[in-house]
Amino acid sequence: MERSARAFTHNAHKALADDVLQDNLVKLKGNFLVRRERARDSLPEFDVLRDEAKAIKDHTLAHLDLYLEAFEAQVTATGGQVHWARDAAEARAIVLEICRAEGARTVTKGKSMIAEEIALNPYLEAHGIEPVETDLGEYIIQLANEPPSHIIAPAIHKNRQQVAELFADNHAHLDGRLLDDIDDMLADARKVLRERFLKADIGITGANFMVAETGQTIIVTNEGNGDLTQLLPRVHIALASIEKAVPSLEDVTTILRVLARSATGQEMASYTTFSAGGRRDGETDGPEAFHVVIVDNGRSAMLGSEVQDMLRCIRCGCCLNACPVYGKLGGHVYGTTYSGPMGSVLSPSLFGIDEMHHLPNASTLCGRCEDVCPMRIPIPRMLRYWRERETERGLAPSTARWGLNLWSAFASRPTLYRRLMRIGVGVLGRLGRRHGGFANLPLAGGWTRAREMPAPEGQTFQDRWQRGERP
Numbered sequence: 247m248e249r250s251a252r253a254f255t256h257n258a259h260k261a262l263a264d265d266v267l268q269d270n271l272v273k274l275k276g277n278f279l280v281r282r283e284r285a286r287d288s289l290p291e292f293d294v295l296r297d298e299a300k301a302i303k304d305h306t307l308a309h310l311d312l313y314l315e316a317f318e319a320q321v322t323a324t325g326g327q328v329h330w331a332r333d334a335a336e337a338r339a340i341v342l343e344i345c346r347a348e349g350a351r352t353v354t355k356g357k358s359m360i361a362e363e364i365a366l367n368p369y370l371e372a373h374g375i376e377p378v379e380t381d382l383g384e385y386i387i388q389l390a391n392e393p394p395s396h397i398i399a400p401a402i403h404k405n406r407q408q409v410a411e412l413f414a415d416n417h418a419h420l421d422g423r424l425l426d427d428i429d430d431m432l433a434d435a436r437k438v439l440r441e442r443f444l445k446a447d448i449g450i451t452g453a454n455f456m457v458a459e460t461g462q463t464i465i466v467t468n469e470g471n472g473d474l475t476q477l478l479p480r481v482h483i484a485l486a487s488i489e490k491a492v493p494s495l496e497d498v499t500t501i502l503r504v505l506a507r508s509a510t511g512q513e514m515a516s517y518t519t520f521s522a523g524g525r526r527d528g529e530t531d532g533p534e535a536f537h538v539v540i541v542d543n544g545r546s547a548m549l550g551s552e553v554q555d556m557l558r559c560i561r562c563g564c565c566l567n568a569c570p571v572y573g574k575l576g577g578h579v580y581g582t583t584y585s586g587p588m589g590s591v592l593s594p595s596l597f598g599i600d601e602m603h604h605l606p607n608a609s610t611l612c613g614r615c616e617d618v619c620p621m622r623i624p625i626p627r628m629l630r631y632w633r634e635r636e637t638e639r640g641l642a643p644s645t646a647r648w649g650l651n652l653w654s655a656f657a658s659r660p661t662l663y664r665r666l667m668r669i670g671v672g673v674l675g676r677l678g679r680r681h682g683g684f685a686n687l688p689l690a691g692g693w694t695r696a697r698e699m700p701a702p703e704g705q706t707f708q709d710r711w712q713r714g715e716r717p
């Protein structure tokens with residue numbers, strides 16, 4: 247997708263003023279988080295599993311080269327082929343080369359964030375190959391010519407009416423007719439996609455995991471479209487980033503137990519599909535050829551760095567669902583492939599803080615993302631890390647930098663700080679006492695535009711603490 251993270255503030259204002267988007271985003275809380283809570287409560291060992299899943303990923307990242315080499319050896323032994331891509335350009339070129347070698351005109355695609363990250367669809371289109379998204383949410387946003395706005399629910403920002411209009415505009419057989427019923431829409435999408443599945447020369451999927459022990463790629467879906475994408479065409483290409491490696495099948499089963507519960511509140515996703523190699527002698531179905539494209543695109547630079555923990559992410563989307571900022575703005579405002587708390591760490595790590603410096607500030611640092619993350623990723627710590635880099639590089643707005651410098655000058659002189667606080671609290675308390683708060687406060691316009699600033703009451707926190715008052 248085209249990146250527009252620099253326009254985050256402008257995008258955020260637009261999103262807040264978009265009433266339809268605000269209504270649509272309400273679905274997030276009702277749907278995902280409530281179900282996740284139920285799923286967690288019904289599994290007493292949920293937190294133990296999270297610790298085990300974290301340990302598995304930490305171990306894998308510490309020996310990533312070995313596990314990736316072992317994976318390649320197993321894929322080759324089972325008749326598949328592994329390709330290595332240092333960056334997005336190499337990954338796109340490898341996919342195109344395979345498509346050309348197979349004479350492909352149409353490819354079907356299962357949902358894949360790495361394909362979004364490397365902007366595969368526009369590249370294939372520019373080279374005369376038609377990509378067709380087969381996940382329903384991805385299909386809807388492909389019709390709308392939009393990027394996904396959520397990792398696991400790409401069209402969460404659209405409501406039923408908007409989807410009906412997209413179908414009416416794009417499905418010629420509807421002749422402009424609006425479908426009202428969700429089941430009718432599903433049936434209509436199924437009918438259109440069935441023909442595309444049968445016509446496709448190549449199927450491209452992502453991979454939730456690459457198992458080093460067996461050379462298998464694994465996809466986790468709820469619609470079965472991923473299976474049809476990888477089984478029906480002559481060739482299957484699995485795209486995966488390097489951190490998707492996992493040592494063994496037993497390790498995968500541990501992570502799978504926290505993945506679906508965190509993502510959709512299910513015990514297991516409807517389909518968990520293991521692929522190894524192409525069709526063997528005597529087998530009646532499956533692709534004739536199996537390619538795995540393993541993409542780095544900035545991840546190896548994260549290994550051993552302050553943001554290595556982010557590579558544990560299994561793309562469950564739970565931190566997005568829990569984040570109050572994402573909940574108000576949706577995913578498009580972030581202007582890059584990965585949104586929400588995980589995206590605000592991953593995007594600067596992959597694409598550089600210079601371009602992505604607004605994103606680590608798109609958080610209240612409330613910590614809910616870390617609380618719910620099945621892989622125990624310390625997102626707030628890494629957001630602070632990127633904020634520090636932003637300040638060091640002079641990327642923060644000058645008002646914020648001046649404000650922080652001023653505050654730090656006072657905060658490092660405790661006696662002066664206490665005196666000034668006393669004066670400030672006293673003056674504001676007196677001025678605001680009549681109304682109980684301020685509707686407008688100089689230098690705090692961002693706060694008072696949407697809410698009142700309460701007037702201070704009584705004494706400063708330091709004075710009360712010194713007197714021994716404790717909550």
Ligand code: SF4
Binds near residue numbers: 558615621
């Ligand atoms: S950071 Fe954690 S909660 Fe967020 S998508 Fe990744 S694994 Fe899920």
